[in-house]
Structures are given as structure tokens and as C-alpha cells.
Amino acid sequence: MKVLVVEDDQTVGQYVRRGLEEHGYNADWVDDGLEGMRLIGGGHYDLVVLDLRLPGMTGLEVVRTLRDRGTTIPILMLTAQDSVDFKVQALRAGADDYVTKPFAFEELLARLEALGRRPKELSSPVLEVDGLRLDTATRDVSRDGAAIELTPKEYTVLEYLMRHAGRVMSRTLITEYAWDYHFDPGTNVVDVVINRLRKKVDQGRQHRLIHTVRGVGYVVKT
Amino acid sequence: MNSIRSRLTLWYTVALGATVLAFGSALYFERRGSSIEELDVRLSLEADFVSQFLSQTYQVIGRLTEPDPRLPIEIPAAQRPRQLEATPRAFLDGVSTFLILTDRLGHLLYMTDTTGATRVRPIGGLGHAPLVLSEAAVTKLLTFAGPPIDQRSGTLSGDLVPGPIRYLVRRVDRAGPEVGALVVATSLANITFGPAQLLGSMLVILPVILLGSFAIGYLLAGASLRPLQGMSNELKAITDGRSLHRRLAVPPTGDELASLARSANQMIGRLEQSFDSLRRFSADASHELKTPLMILRAGVERALTNPETPADNLEELDRVLDEINRMNEMIDNLLTLARVDEGRAALVRQECDVRDLVTDLAETAEILADATSLRVSVSMPDEAVLLPVDASRMKQLLLNLVTNAIKYSPEGGTVSIRLADQNDVVTIAVHDTGMGIPAKDLPHIFDRFYRADVARSRTGERPGVGLGLAITKWIAEAHGGTITASSRPGRGTAFSVRIPRPPTADSSTED
Numbered sequence: 001m002k003v004l005v006v007e008d009d010q011t012v013g014q015y016v017r018r019g020l021e022e023h024g025y026n027a028d029w030v031d032d033g034l035e036g037m038r039l040i041g042g043g044h045y046d047l048v049v050l051d052l053r054l055p056g057m058t059g060l061e062v063v064r065t066l067r068d069r070g071t072t073i074p075i076l077m078l079t080a081q082d083s084v085d086f087k088v089q090a091l092r093a094g095a096d097d098y099v100t101k102p103f104a105f106e107e108l109l110a111r112l113e114a115l116g117r118r119p120k121e122l123s124s125p126v127l128e129v130d131g132l133r134l135d136t137a138t139r140d141v142s143r144d145g146a147a148i149e150l151t152p153k154e155y156t157v158l159e160y161l162m163r164h165a166g167r168v169m170s171r172t173l174i175t176e177y178a179w180d181y182h183f184d185p186g187t188n189v190v191d192v193v194i195n196r197l198r199k200k201v202d203q204g205r206q207h208r209l210i211h212t213v214r215g216v217g218y219v220v221k222t
Numbered sequence: 223m224n225s226i227r228s229r230l231t232l233w234y235t236v237a238l239g240a241t242v243l244a245f246g247s248a249l250y251f252e253r254r255g256s257s258i259e260e261l262d263v264r265l266s267l268e269a270d271f272v273s274q275f276l277s278q279t280y281q282v283i284g285r286l287t288e289p290d291p292r293l294p295i296e297i298p299a300a301q302r303p304r305q306l307e308a309t310p311r312a313f314l315d316g317v318s319t320f321l322i323l324t325d326r327l328g329h330l331l332y333m334t335d336t337t338g339a340t341r342v343r344p345i346g347g348l349g350h351a352p353l354v355l356s357e358a359a360v361t362k363l364l365t366f367a368g369p370p371i372d373q374r375s376g377t378l379s380g381d382l383v384p385g386p387i388r389y390l391v392r393r394v395d396r397a398g399p400e401v402g403a404l405v406v407a408t409s410l411a412n413i414t415f416g417p418a419q420l421l422g423s424m425l426v427i428l429p430v431i432l433l434g435s436f437a438i439g440y441l442l443a444g445a446s447l448r449p450l451q452g453m454s455n456e457l458k459a460i461t462d463g464r465s466l467h468r469r470l471a472v473p474p475t476g477d478e479l480a481s482l483a484r485s486a487n488q489m490i491g492r493l494e495q496s497f498d499s500l501r502r503f504s505a506d507a508s509h510e511l512k513t514p515l516m517i518l519r520a521g522v523e524r525a526l527t528n529p530e531t532p533a534d535n536l537e538e539l540d541r542v543l544d545e546i547n548r549m550n551e552m553i554d555n556l557l558t559l560a561r562v563d564e565g566r567a568a569l570v571r572q573e574c575d576v577r578d579l580v581t582d583l584a585e586t587a588e589i590l591a592d593a594t595s596l597r598v599s600v601s602m603p604d605e606a607v608l609l610p611v612d613a614s615r616m617k618q619l620l621l622n623l624v625t626n627a628i629k630y631s632p633e634g635g636t637v638s639i640r641l642a643d644q645n646d647v648v649t650i651a652v653h654d655t656g657m658g659i660p661a662k663d664l665p666h667i668f669d670r671f672y673r674a675d676v677a678r679s680r681t682g683e684r685p686g687v688g689l690g691l692a693i694t695k696w697i698a699e700a701h702g703g704t705i706t707a708s709s710r711p712g713r714g715t716a717f718s719v720r721i722p723r724p725p726t727a728d729s730s731t732e733d
Contacts, residue, residue, distance in 0.1 A: 011517045012516050012517055015521070081505060083568075087570075102515040104523065153585050170526055170539070171540060173523075173543070217536075
């Protein structure tokens with residue numbers, strides 16, 4: 001699965017490219033609209049992540065030109081503009097979806113997955129960590145075969161941690177995934193959810209799966 | 223009715239009324255003055271005639287007077303008051319004007335018979351009525367005739383006479399030593415009849431004229447203001463924030479209205495320019511502020527998710543990420559409000575069950591409350607509450623209200639969220655048992671950047687910048703609804719959002 005990232009800022013471009021590669025995509029990055037047009041026209045890509053403001057040719061012009069030529073490749077637009085005007089413009093021009101900057105990488109990933117172009121090897125619906133099983137298709141959670149009832153937020157937090165099993169996820173990352181980054185709770189909601197999750201997942205077990213990393217966040221690991 | 227129209231009409235009427243009045247009174251006084259002059263000429267002619275007759279009679283007969291026969295015989299002839307002889311008296315009786323003849327000492331020689339019995343002779347021209355004078359009036363006239371003067375004329379009015387009279391006194395020299403002066407008089411009532419009639423007819427005509435001018439003025443004002451009204455409606459439509467590219471039609475007349483339209487168009491042009499630059503500014507600001515945030519975020523997120531980053535750094539990185547989110551939220555709110563001001567903030571409304579939004583929020587509220595030992599109660603109808611809303615904005619509204627309620631409630635308090643659907647109005651009410659909002663702050667809590675009392679929230683929490691409730695208010699109003707707050711200090715605060723269901727059950731509408 002080849003993704004072309006067209007983004008004029010190097011840091012952002014590299015961040016998206018590397019992030020995608022870590023998640024199993026094959027990604028290239030260019031920083032110019034015209035160059036992007038040329039590469040997409042070559043037909044070597046399955047998916048495009050396209051910035052709005054680009055040198056050479058703006059993102060909207062690129063989308064319009066591609067659609068005029070009958071190219072159906074899915075296009076996800078990146079924009080700093082969070083206005084309905086823009087969203088309507090982008091979708092009318094022929095973009096399939098958009099993400100507003102600054103975005104969490106998880107959000108970009110989720111949008112790309114929604115475009116239906118997620119690499120098959122990663123699309124397994126079941127996440128499993130040492131007997132803790134989470135089915136993203138049915139939203140069923142069980143440990144060692146015993147079903148666990150979770151509230152929506154508890155499920156989302158656990159899913160996030162299990163998706164990144166073995167890696168420490170900071171409170172802010174968890175918060176913005178389970179709510180969104182417009183949410184400024186003022187208090188640490190993640191701690192509350194983790195406490196509840198612990199009672200359901202780890203209580204009475206010898207082997208704990210949810211670990212606290214002091215001052216930072218949480219990790220699910222064996 | 224518009225006030226300019228009535229004011230113009232009033233001015234027309236007043237101006238016309240004043241003109242008519244001025245014209246009428248000028249006419250009246252002019253007419254009156256010339257009538258008196260005319261009368262004086264007649265009186266003078268009459269006096270000429272009488273004195274000429276007396277002089278000639280004197281020259282022919284040699285005397286004009288005789289001792290008054292009514293006086294006792296004993297009085298010596300030289301001392302006897304005298305009176306006019308029968309012949310000239312008979313002649314003077316025939317004169318149409320009121321006459322008095324005196325001797326050189328001012329004693330009465332002859333006076334027109336004032337009983338009126340013999341004097342019912344209207345004379346031609348002025349059509350004088352017979353003049354009947356009281357004794358006092360005659361005495362008064364005699365004082366005018368007393369001193370030897372050549373000629374004098376005047377008007378006598380007041381209590382002495384029944385109406386104003388015009389008189390003329392003339393010295394008579396050549397009618398013998400007995401005759402002194404002649405007084406001719408006539409009533410002014412006759413000649414004032416002309417101007418008085420004028421005044422009378424004016425009093426009748428004036429209201430008619432005023433009424434007519436009022437009607438005409440009203441129609442004229444209406445006609446001349448109609449284009450203005452049209453222009454005003456057009457302007458209203460243009461300045462709603464989305465139609466600034468349009469211009470007023472300039473009437474081809476080249477009159478004041480055309481110049482007004484041109485000025486208005488210039489103004490709209492400048493407005494359009496400044497709106498355009500504002501629009502560009504908010505687009506640029508989005509880009510200029512958010513691109514660096516994106517770059518920051520990209521770096522921080524990569525470092526934060528990199529397994530090789532030392533744990534010591536993770537805490538700092540997470541704090542930076544939190545700040546980036548805060549800043550992003552603030553920029554979003556500012557830009558949203560900027561767009562609201564431009565009239566360009568829009569909603570994407572889609573029919574959804576508001577209960578889902580509340581349920582989604584309820585868990586968050588409950589988690590938040592758990593962290594601060596609060597109780598949350600949620601109530602909502604059993605049936606779906608379908609309403610076309612902008613779901614993400616609605617979530618923002620609910621979250622703002624609930625986080626506020628939780629933030630300002632002391633430990634152990636209760637926050638209740640109630641959703642109700644009645645008579646096509648969906649009400650969302652959020653109550654808390656917090657410290658309340660002082661009455662002086664209550665009217666301002668929806669103002670931008672208004673922070674009633676920073677110390678109000680629990681210690682250790684950072685206050686917001688004061689945009690949350692302004693945004694919340696906008697969201698409620700953009701849905702065609704209202705938001706109200708009521709509070710009792712020490713008891714708690716209640717926010718109530720009421721959103722009417724649009725009349726048509728259109729599933730997706732854009733606002």
C-alpha cells in the first residue's frame with residue numbers, strides 16, 4: 001500500500017511519512033504541489049495525503065485537476081482552516097476527507113483506515129495481550145475467556161492502550177484519543193478511567209496488565 | 223408610520239398655513255388702510271362742499287346764525303347762544319354725513335339730528351349707515367373742534383361710541399364771524415366691513431387649505447420617501463454579512479437619492495474590503511498559528527511515542543502536548559468568534575437523537591465528577607429526541623456547560639443534566655449545587671473574555687480564558703435557540719438551553 005504525502009513543511013511531512021511507515025504503509029513525501037500532481041498522475045500510489053497550502057499548485061487545485069482527469073484515488077486533505085466554508089470547498093473539489101491541523105497521528109490513521117485502504121495484515125480486528133482479548137469489530141472484551149463489561153470510554157482507553165501494547169502512552173495522548181483534543185477536563189479523567197479499568201481487568205489477578213508510569217501515563221504489557 | 227413622513231407633512235402644512243396667514247393679514251391691513259384713506263377723501267370732499275356752501279350762503283345772505291329761540295327772552299341778544307338759521311339748517315339736514323358746526327368759541331351751532339328719525343338716507347358709494355352718537359361722544363368731538371386748527375382727522379373709538387368712527391375737523395373762515403369749525407364724521411363699521419369679510423372668509427378657507435395641504439404633503443412625502451424605504455430594505459439585505467458584493471441600484475435621476483445610493487455603495491465597497499481583509503486575516507491566522515503548532519505537535523508526538531525517549535523527558539513532553547492542545551483550542555475559539563462576527567460561522571446540521579449526545583456526555587460527566595467526589599444525575603425522555611443539530615458543536619456546548627458545572631461545584635455536590643422535549647422545543651438544563659454566580663456578574667458571563675472571579679473555581683486549576691460561554695451562547699443561538707443562566711449565590715447555578723424544532727422535518731439543513 002503506497003501513500004504519497006504532499007506537504008510543504010518538512011517536519012510535518014516527515015512525521016506523517018514515518019508514522020505511516022511504522023504502521024505498515026509504504027509512504028513517500030514531496031513538498032511541492034506540481035511535483036505531487038506529476039507523481040500521482042504516474043499511477044504508482046494507492047492513497048494521497050494532501051496539504052492545502054502548497055507551493056507550485058494549491059491542494060484544492062491539485063484535487064480539482066485530478067478529479068477532472070477522472071482519477072479516483074482517495075485523497076485526504078490536511079488543512080489549518082477549521083471552517084465549514086473550507087470543508088465544503090474541499091469536499092466539493094473532490095477530496096474524500098480532511099484532517100484539521102494540528103492533528104494527532106491517531107486521527108490521521110483513523111481517517112485513512114476509514115477510507116478503506118488499511119493494509120490487510122494490520123486490519124485484524126482482534127487485539128490480544130496475554131489473555132486479555134479485545135475485538136474491535138464486536139467491541140467484546142474478555143480476559144482468559146471471562147467477558148468484561150466496559151463503558152464506552154473505558155473501552156476506548158483500553159483499545160488505545162492495547163493497540164500500542166508495550167508502549168507508554170501519556171495522559172494527554174490517551175485523553176485526546178478517548179475524547180478529543182478540544183476537551184480540556186481540568187482534572188485528570190484518564191486516572192479515573194484507568195482505576196475503573198483496573199478493577200475490571202486486573203483486580204483479583206496475580207498478573208497485572210495495566211501499569212502506571214509515574215508522572216507520564218500508562219502502558220498495557222505482560 | 224415612519225416619522226420623517228409625518229414630520230415633512232407637518233412642516234408642509236405649517237409652512238403653507240403660515241404663508242396663507244401672512245398673505246391674508248397683509249391683505250387685511252392694506253385693505254383697511256386704503257379704505258380709511260378713501261374715507262378721508264370723501265369726508266374731506268364733504269367738508270369742502272359744506273364749507274363752500276356756508277361761505278357762499280354767508281356772502282349772499284350776510285349772516286348764518288340767529289339767537290337760539292328756545293332760550294328765555296330776558297337774556298340780552300348779544301349774550302344769547304346762537305344757532306344756525308333755518309335755511310342753511312335745512313340744507314345741512316340734507317347732507318348725508320354726520321355734521322357738527324361750531325362757533326369760534328367751540329359752542330355747538332348745528333348738529334345732524336341724532337335721533338335718527340329723519341336720517342335714514344343711505345348714501346351711495348360707501349353705503350353708510352346712519353350714525354347715532356351719544357352726547358358724550360359729541361362733547362368729545364367738540365373738544366377737537368374747539369381750538370382753532372386748520373384741519374385734523376382721526377379715529378374715535380372706545381366706550382363713547384357704539385363703534386369706531388372716523389372724523390374730520392376743518393376750520394371754516396369765510397362763513398362769517400359766527401362760524402368756527404366743521405366736524406364731519408362717519409362710522410368705520412361700514413368700511414371695516416370689507417376687511418372683516420375678508421377675515422371671515424379666510425377663517426373658512428384656511429382649514430380647507432390646511433387640510434388639503436396636509437393631504438398633499440402626506441402624499442408627497444410618502445412618494446419622495448418611498449425610494450428611501452426601498453433603499454433601506456436593500457441595504458439591510460446587503461449588509462447581512464454574505465452579500466457585500468452586491469450594490470444598491472443608483473437611480474438614473476442624478477438627484478439626492480442617486481448621490482445617497484452612490485455614497486452608500488462606496489461605503490459598502492469599503493466594508494467589503496475590510497471584511498475581505500478580515501477574512502484573509504482569519505485564514506492567514508489559521509495557517510500562521512496552526513502550522514507551527516502542527517510542527518511542534520509532530521515533534522512532541524514523535525518523541526512521546528518513541529520507546530527510546532527517557533521516561534524523565536516523557537513527563538515534560540506530555541505537558542508540552544497539553545499546552546499545544548490548550549493553545550489550539552484557544553485559537554479555534556478566537557477564530558470561531560471572529561467568523562461569528564463576520565457572519566460566516568456556519569453549522570452543519572443533521573437530524574440526530576439528542577439523547578445520544580447526552581448519553582455520551584453523561585459518562586464523561588460522571589468520570590469528571592468521580593475525580594472530585596460529585597454526584598451526577600441525568601434524566602431524559604424515553605422516546606428519541608430528534609433534532610437537526612451540528613453534532614460536534616452541540617457536544618461542545620454540552621461539554622462546556624457540564625465541565626463548568628463540575629468545576630464550580632464543591633466536593634459532595636450534585637450536577638444534574640436534564641433533557642426535555644416539549645411542544646417542539648428541546649430543552650437542555652444543567653444545574654449545579656456550586657457557589658453560584660454573584661448577581662453583578664450574571665449578565666456578563668456570556669461576554670467574551672469575561673471571568674467573573676478567578677478564585678471561584680477550586681484551587682489548583684487553571685482558569686480558562688473566558689471564551690467558553692461566549693462560544694456556548696453562539697452555538698445555542700446559531701441553532702435558533704437561547705441560553706439563559708440563573709443563579710443563587712451559595713445555592714447553585716442553572717443553565718438552560720432551549721432549541722426550537724424547525725417547522726419542517728428536513729433531515730439535513732445547512733445554516
